[in-house]
Amino acid sequence: MEIPVATNGMEVVYRKPSTLTETPFHYCPGCGHGVAHRLLMEVVEEMGIQEKTIGVAPVGCSVFAYHYMNIDMQEAAHGRACAVATGIKRVMPDRFVFSYQGDGDLAAIGTGETIHTVNRGENILVVFINNAIYGMTGGQMAPTTLLGMVTSTTPYGREQPVMGFPLKITDLIAQLPGSYYVTRQAVHTPATVRKTKKAFRTAFEYQQHKKGTCFVEVVSNCPSGWKMTPVESNEWMEKNMFPAYPLGDLKVPHPILSQV
Amino acid sequence: MIRGTIKVAEESCKGCELCIGACPQDSLGLSDKINVKGYRFVRLVQDNCTGCVNCALVCPEAAITVYRQKKTTVKREPVAVGV
Amino acid sequence: MSTEPEKPRMMKGNEALAEAAIRAGLQAYFGYPITPQSEILEYFTVEMPKRGGVALQAESELAAINMVYGAAAAGARAMTSSSSPGISLMQEGLSYMASAQLPCLVVNVSRGGPGLGTIQPAQSDYFQATKGGGHGDYHLIVLAPSTVQEMADFVFDAFRLAERYRNPAMILADGALGQMMEKVVLPPEGSLPRTEKPWATTGKPPWRERNYITSLYIEPDEMEGINLQLQKKYAEMQKEVRYQEVDTDDAEILVVAFGLAARIAQNAMEQARERGIKVGLLRPITLYPFPHEAIGNLTRNVVSVLVVEMNAGQMVEDVRLAVNGRRPVHFKGRMGGVIPSPEEVLEAIESVAESYRIPQE
Numbered sequence: 068m069e070i071p072v073a074t075n076g077m078e079v080v081y082r083k084p085s086t087l088t089e090t091p092f093h094y095c096p097g098c099g100h101g102v103a104h105r106l107l108m109e110v111v112e113e114m115g116i117q118e119k120t121i122g123v124a125p126v127g128c129s130v131f132a133y134h135y136m137n138i139d140m141q142e143a144a145h146g147r148a149c150a151v152a153t154g155i156k157r158v159m160p161d162r163f164v165f166s167y168q169g170d171g172d173l174a175a176i177g178t179g180e181t182i183h184t185v186n187r188g189e190n191i192l193v194v195f196i197n198n199a200i201y202g203m204t205g206g207q208m209a210p211t212t213l214l215g216m217v218t219s220t221t222p223y224g225r226e227q228p229v230m231g232f233p234l235k236i237t238d239l240i241a242q243l244p245g246s247y248y249v250t251r252q253a254v255h256t257p258a259t260v261r262k263t264k265k266a267f268r269t270a271f272e273y274q275q276h277k278k279g280t281c282f283v284e285v286v287s288n289c290p291s292g293w294k295m296t297p298v299e300s301n302e303w304m305e306k307n308m309f310p311a312y313p314l315g316d317l318k319v320p321h322p323i324l325s326q327v
Numbered sequence: 328m329i330r331g332t333i334k335v336a337e338e339s340c341k342g343c344e345l346c347i348g349a350c351p352q353d354s355l356g357l358s359d360k361i362n363v364k365g366y367r368f369v370r371l372v373q374d375n376c377t378g379c380v381n382c383a384l385v386c387p388e389a390a391i392t393v394y395r396q397k398k399t400t401v402k403r404e405p406v407a408v409g410v
Numbered sequence: 411m412s413t414e415p416e417k418p419r420m421m422k423g424n425e426a427l428a429e430a431a432i433r434a435g436l437q438a439y440f441g442y443p444i445t446p447q448s449e450i451l452e453y454f455t456v457e458m459p460k461r462g463g464v465a466l467q468a469e470s471e472l473a474a475i476n477m478v479y480g481a482a483a484a485g486a487r488a489m490t491s492s493s494s495p496g497i498s499l500m501q502e503g504l505s506y507m508a509s510a511q512l513p514c515l516v517v518n519v520s521r522g523g524p525g526l527g528t529i530q531p532a533q534s535d536y537f538q539a540t541k542g543g544g545h546g547d548y549h550l551i552v553l554a555p556s557t558v559q560e561m562a563d564f565v566f567d568a569f570r571l572a573e574r575y576r577n578p579a580m581i582l583a584d585g586a587l588g589q590m591m592e593k594v595v596l597p598p599e600g601s602l603p604r605t606e607k608p609w610a611t612t613g614k615p616p617w618r619e620r621n622y623i624t625s626l627y628i629e630p631d632e633m634e635g636i637n638l639q640l641q642k643k644y645a646e647m648q649k650e651v652r653y654q655e656v657d658t659d660d661a662e663i664l665v666v667a668f669g670l671a672a673r674i675a676q677n678a679m680e681q682a683r684e685r686g687i688k689v690g691l692l693r694p695i696t697l698y699p700f701p702h703e704a705i706g707n708l709t710r711n712v713v714s715v716l717v718v719e720m721n722a723g724q725m726v727e728d729v730r731l732a733v734n735g736r737r738p739v740h741f742k743g744r745m746g747g748v749i750p751s752p753e754e755v756l757e758a759i760e761s762v763a764e765s766y767r768i769p770q771e
Contacts, residue, residue, distance in 0.1 A: 070370070070374045072332050074332060077331070079394055080378055080380055081383040081384075081393035082392045091388065092387065092389075096342060097343035097345055099387065101386075101387030102386070121613060133622040139611035139620050140621075140623075141611055141623045142622065142623065142624035142625065143479070150468070150473040151483075153477050154482075154483075155480040155481065155611070157438060157477070158484050159484050159613075179473065180472070183469035255345070256349065257381040260385060290343075297343040
């Protein structure tokens with residue numbers, strides 16, 4: 068059945084932000100990256116800071132983020148996005164700088180840079196997409212892979228004696244005095260999408276006031292890597308990922324200090 | 328009931344169906360046709376859209392534009408309201 | 411501003427280099443402590459805050475070079491410095507910067523290796539410096555100072571070349587040059603003009619397309635295109651070649667040496683001349699581009715060539731290519747942080763002379 072789309076007498080209440088380019092995302096169907104990209108760029112559009120925003124793309128599935136975000140961007144070496152972002156922010160302290168990294172990039176190969184950047188309290192936003200797998204390279208184990216979870220390099224499930232524990236790096240980040248605002252969100256339902264957008268907005272506002280590092284983890288899915296349909300992957304994520312990585316704020320500023 | 332509708336950028340849609348589950352009105356379904364990338368794209372299957380934007384919120388491709396009947400009393404900003 | 415030239419002052423090589431960098435308009439320095447170059451990092455942490463620049467001690471050399479990447483891609487005049495093991499850690503970043511065509515300065519106050527090696531001076535990073543060092547087809551612009559004065563002067567040359575060619579430049583010094591004190595006249599502050607960098611990621615204004623800095627080109631044709639662009643640039647760079655000749659006019663033996671080894675070779679050469687051996691010296695100042703042509707031309711008039719290095723024989727390979735089999739090429743080297751004495755270099759010259767029966771008057 069064809070439902071005619073008539074828009075006379077109607078107004079646009081939601082559209083793709085102008086801060087995303089025309090290039091279609093290369094991500095697999097149902098992947099959370101597209102939503103996270105869009106939300107970040109919606110915030111940039113709404114705050115009117117396109118001219119002042121510089122992003123850093125990682126190595127991983129979102130390696131081409133600069134093809135989609137219509138802002139000045141740099142592509143960093145694997146794991147080094149926080150160091151690159153530090154370099155930018157130090158020479159352009161009035162710009163809004165963010166890094167956008169996956170779990171392998173941020174919490175395995177880039178752990179050192181991540182921890183030290185946050186510990187210095189660099190005035191940047193770190194966006195951390197955690198889907199517990201290396202999507203780009205074909206579904207290998209990530210530092211955040213859950214115990215028992217099957218990946219192409221943990222074919223019998225992640226066993227702690229062999230591969231250690233899932234790394235809850237966001238909990239660690241929240242312990243560092245340099246972090247100002249640390250939160251864990253998701254992008255799979257209208258409600259979680261709204262919250263994540265608010266988190267990005269809050270983080271950029273704190274950055275404007277030089278409060279320290281803001282760190283937003285987005286627990287996300289990987290339908291291809293998890294070998295599920297997008298809908299199944301979101302159900303699996305709710306059932307298995309959220310208990311290990313519960314959503315919510317891990318560190319919020321003291322109410323008086325946070326008045327900006 | 329508030330009237331709304333959506334336009335789907337058919338060539339961007341990858342048929343992930345996340346919007347279908349997010350729609351409180353069950354207005355959405357996959358087309359029988361496929362787009363240039365080989366995906367069955369999403370479209371309205373019932374004429375009962377309220378313009379609630381849920382589908383657009385969860386769409387990983389930013390492929391959905393949402394329209395809603397103008398209210399005469401309330402003025403709306405044309406960007407990303409409802410978020 | 412006074413037009414009087416500055417008075418010479420006594421400075422350590424590392425400090426002269428750091429002060430010169432500030433005068434060259436350095437905006438950001440990122441580094442990590444390692445002997446024998448820590449004075450550079452220390453100097454910047456003292457001076458940069460007072461003079462409006464950024465100096466940051468990174469958590470590792472990996473972080474340092476990637477901070478340089480970020481700052482350079484944002485349009486800043488940026489640099490780092492380290493010594494051999496730390497420079498090895500930076501190779502990934504250098505490959506990325508070469509591909510993304512970012513100008514910057516990297517200083518290697520090198521020490522003996524391989525491995526953790528020694529903190530004594532060596533020239534065993536020649537291959538790494540001149541042949542690319544990291545993965546992929548690329549080159550750094552490499553300058554090799556042999557005095558404290560050149561430690562200072564070459565900072566200006568390195569930034570000028572790096573920005574002209576949008577390519578990382580390296581100053582390849584060694585632990586002795588970094589630590590020794592010599593008289594130096596520092597170049598005046600602000601004498602290196604700023605370069606326009608329309609490609610820099612400074613925030614996208616409405617009137618231009620977004621800028622992005624990347625080294626990722628998934629399509630082979632595109633990646634080959636970038637490579638062709640790089641190779642064209644390296645071909646153009648050949649005109650920047652610099653070297654110094656000493657007493658080559660009547661030379662029968664040509665000694666080729668760079669950096670600290672050239673100073674020792676020159677001393678040995680003077681002693682050899684006193685003994686009637688006609689020796690000349692060619693000192694490459696740019697190691698990349700390499701003075702192939704100059705060496706090739708000089709080779710026509712000499713009987714033999716001797717290369718002196720503080721390594722197992724690295725530059726000698728480039729000299730052999732330049733000589734192209736026309737003359738025998740001999741090598742004298744010490745390794746592991748041992749500085750050859752002028753006497754042992756003299757012995758090597760004498761032995762070359764003897765083997766070809768050059769009459770000694």
